Amino acid sequence: NAGVTQTPKFRILKIGQSMTLQCTQDMNHNYMYWYRQDPGMGLKLIYYSVGAGITDKGEVPNGYNVSRSTTEDFPLRLELAAPSQTSVYFCASESQGNQPQHFGDGTRLSIL
Amino acid sequence: RKEVEQDPGPFNVPEGATVAFNCTYSNSASQSFFWYRQDCRKEPKLLMSVYSSGNEDGRFTAQLNRASQYISLLIRDSKLSDSATYLCVVNSGYALNFGKGTSLLVTP
Numbered sequence: 001n002a003g004v005t006q007t008p009k010f011r012i013l014k015i016g017q018s019m020t021l022q023c024t025q026d027m028n029h030n031y032m033y034w035y036r037q038d039p040g041m042g043l044k045l046i047y048y049s050v051g052a053g054i055t056d057k058g059e060v061p062n063g064y065n066v067s068r069s070t071t072e073d074f075p076l077r078l079e080l081a082a083p084s085q086t087s088v089y090f091c092a093s094e095s096q097g098n099q100p101q102h103f104g105d106g107t108r109l110s111i112l
Numbered sequence: 113r114k115e116v117e118q119d120p121g122p123f124n125v126p127e128g129a130t131v132a133f134n135c136t137y138s139n140s141a142s143q144s145f146f147w148y149r150q151d152c153r154k155e156p157k158l159l160m161s162v163y164s165s166g167n168e169d170g171r172f173t174a175q176l177n178r179a180s181q182y183i184s185l186l187i188r189d190s191k192l193s194d195s196a197t198y199l200c201v202v203n204s205g206y207a208l209n210f211g212k213g214t215s216l217l218v219t220p
Binding site: 033035040041042043045048050056058088090097098099100101102103104105106108 | 116143144146153154155156157158161199203206207208210211212213
């Protein structure tokens, strides 16, 4: 049982490049989330999805896009990487509302 | 006012000590509450859910006071392996709100 899987684990980007952070879960959870965590700070919600075909903005969505074509996958897209997007990105899933979330290992992204 | 506020920490305690963490939340309509543990450079992992009646899991006891919008976590007989950051987490409708965390270092 893999749970929530994120790829890549590490990545260095140049300013202006684009990339997609992958997230997949095998628990058939409806709810999925993307967070970022800056050093010494709490997690901030970027985007979330309550089911396939449904996505919505969180607290810090600017500079990111998401899609949810299947229940399993919830990729996060950075179109024009900026130094302010250097962070650790966590994907999480939840079976339904008001339940604990399960997190992936994280993607450590540096933009230089 | 932040959604979830925690003790700033860090807490440095000797092995065997009892340590308590506090947390307050601003949304009185919040429905679910959790404590997560996060090790350095790792993902958050659920430590325990918090119920209105209070709940215990081994050396860990969580309490919730809805009237005061206050949550606590008590760790008894601290172990070296308890060293981590403890995150207070509150559900606020569509997603979880995370506190910044309180760092705990248990020393020999």
